[in-house]
Amino acid sequence: MYESALSLKYGVMGLLAEESLHGYEVKNRFEAMLGGTWEVNIGQIYTTLQRLERDGLVRPAGPRGDRGKLLYELSPEGQKALKQWLAQPDSGPQQLHEDIYVKLLLATRIANGDLDGILARQKRAYLQRLRDLNRLEERARRDGRIDLARLVRGALLHTEADLKWIDELSSERFGAEGARTE
Amino acid sequence: MDRRAFFRTFRGGGGKDGMSELVRLTDVTKLYQGGITGALNGISISVEKGEFAAIMGPSGSGKSTMLNLVAGLDRPSSGTVTVGGTELGKLGEAGLARFRRDHIGFVFQFFYLLPNLTALENVLIPAQLKGNVVPGRARELLERLGIKEVADRYPARLSGGQQQRVAIARALINNPTLLLADEPTGALDTHTGDQVMGLLGQLHRDGQTILLVTHDAKLATRHAARVISVMDGKVVDDARLESPDRTASEVIRVRGEEVSR
Numbered sequence: 001m002y003e004s005a006l007s008l009k010y011g012v013m014g015l016l017a018e019e020s021l022h023g024y025e026v027k028n029r030f031e032a033m034l035g036g037t038w039e040v041n042i043g044q045i046y047t048t049l050q051r052l053e054r055d056g057l058v059r060p061a062g063p064r065g066d067r068g069k070l071l072y073e074l075s076p077e078g079q080k081a082l083k084q085w086l087a088q089p090d091s092g093p094q095q096l097h098e099d100i101y102v103k104l105l106l107a108t109r110i111a112n113g114d115l116d117g118i119l120a121r122q123k124r125a126y127l128q129r130l131r132d133l134n135r136l137e138e139r140a141r142r143d144g145r146i147d148l149a150r151l152v153r154g155a156l157l158h159t160e161a162d163l164k165w166i167d168e169l170s171s172e173r174f175g176a177e178g179a180r181t182e
Numbered sequence: 183m184d185r186r187a188f189f190r191t192f193r194g195g196g197g198k199d200g201m202s203e204l205v206r207l208t209d210v211t212k213l214y215q216g217g218i219t220g221a222l223n224g225i226s227i228s229v230e231k232g233e234f235a236a237i238m239g240p241s242g243s244g245k246s247t248m249l250n251l252v253a254g255l256d257r258p259s260s261g262t263v264t265v266g267g268t269e270l271g272k273l274g275e276a277g278l279a280r281f282r283r284d285h286i287g288f289v290f291q292f293f294y295l296l297p298n299l300t301a302l303e304n305v306l307i308p309a310q311l312k313g314n315v316v317p318g319r320a321r322e323l324l325e326r327l328g329i330k331e332v333a334d335r336y337p338a339r340l341s342g343g344q345q346q347r348v349a350i351a352r353a354l355i356n357n358p359t360l361l362l363a364d365e366p367t368g369a370l371d372t373h374t375g376d377q378v379m380g381l382l383g384q385l386h387r388d389g390q391t392i393l394l395v396t397h398d399a400k401l402a403t404r405h406a407a408r409v410i411s412v413m414d415g416k417v418v419d420d421a422r423l424e425s426p427d428r429t430a431s432e433v434i435r436v437r438g439e440e441v442s443r
Contacts, residue, residue: 037430037431037435038431038437127421127423128423135425136434151434152434155433157400171240171414
């Protein structure tokens with residue numbers, strides 16, 4: 001939750017660093033930048049803009065205009081904060097978002113946990129995801145969205161690592177079975 | 183002739199009905215003296231005409247052994263291998279050689295072009311073995327694979343990607359029923375490898391049946407709708423993948439999910 005709010009905050013600031021925008025433009029550009037991989041509602045955008053304004057990181061770029069629309073721009077403090085954030089590498093604990101990590105732990109504890117079945121089904125799901133990501137990457141490249149293609153490439157490599165992990169676990173299982181039958 | 187029409191002309195038999203069996207391995211084992219690397223331990227699979235199937239597994243899992251048996255380059259210790267209705271075990275050496283020449287196109291990781299022949303001459307070898315002289319068709323293959331300008335060069339003067347394209351042209355010259363590719367991008371950089379795989383994908387879309395051996399899941403899933411996983415000489419999974427048009431957010435989420443949960 002906190003992390004999501006965090007990158008939304010800097011995402012908004014980054015867009016305002018390019019040019020002044022009002023709330024709806026921020027929402028549309030943010031979603032377009034992410035190529036549909038992150039949908040935000042307009043309420044989140046306005047809340048974020050209000051907090052950024054409260055903290056002095058963005059400010060109105062002039063009076064309210066047509067239909068009460070307010071243009072926002074990045075303040076000098078905001079520019080400084082954004083620059084710092086961009087320069088800061090991501091560190092801290094690695095995020096493992098998927099249930100499979102917990103399933104694996106439970107399957108090894110619960111009798112009849114069907115670890116082999118879990119691994120086999122997970123492998124198929126990862127293969128399907130790789131195929132979907134491959135298609136998404138091709139589409140992004142075709143559309144000239146090199147930035148998005150790079151993002152998808154990152155996801156592809158992660159999924160490839162997940163697959164290798166499943167294979168490693170499966171081959172441990174095969175090894176163990178081999179030892180039992182000998 | 184456009185690219186698609188060309189590949190249709192040059193593809194091998196099959197592909198149209200798409201539902202008939204082309205390859206069948208039944209209880210195939212392969213034992214090697216002095217080790218289990220590459221051995222097969224009871225494999226049964228079938229491949230339909232028009233399929234693009236990837237055989238995936240770590241090195242030593244037996245995936246290349248499977249391909250060599252299908253190609254008739256090697257014989258199983260037990261079990262049967264049938265390709266296009268022909269049981270390979272019933273063929274003698276001369277029969278197997280004819281079978282390979284007439285039905286199999288094989289692309290290898292390290293190209294295996296003859297260094298003292300030009301690109302064009304390399305492409306022509308399988309046709310000449312069959313008694314056919316088809317330099318026009320060979321040149322056209324090279325053109326459609328994007329390397330017509332190197333037709334008269336020797337392999338030493340070709341890049342890796344060009345050499346592999348020549349090898350693909352050579353594999354296609356006799357209109358093989360089945361195109362086999364063993365780690366065809368293993369010796370190429372990522373970009374060139376993508377291009378070579380793109381060519382294989384195009385051949386498949388035009389009806390060519392392809393069996394690809396790879397350890398690379400990204401490559402396998404990119405073009406093959408079927409992924410056969412091999413481990414320790416056994417088929418451990420046989421996945422048929424879907425190709426729906428998913429929206430970006432159905433495939434990938436950038437952090438946003440935490441909020442909606």
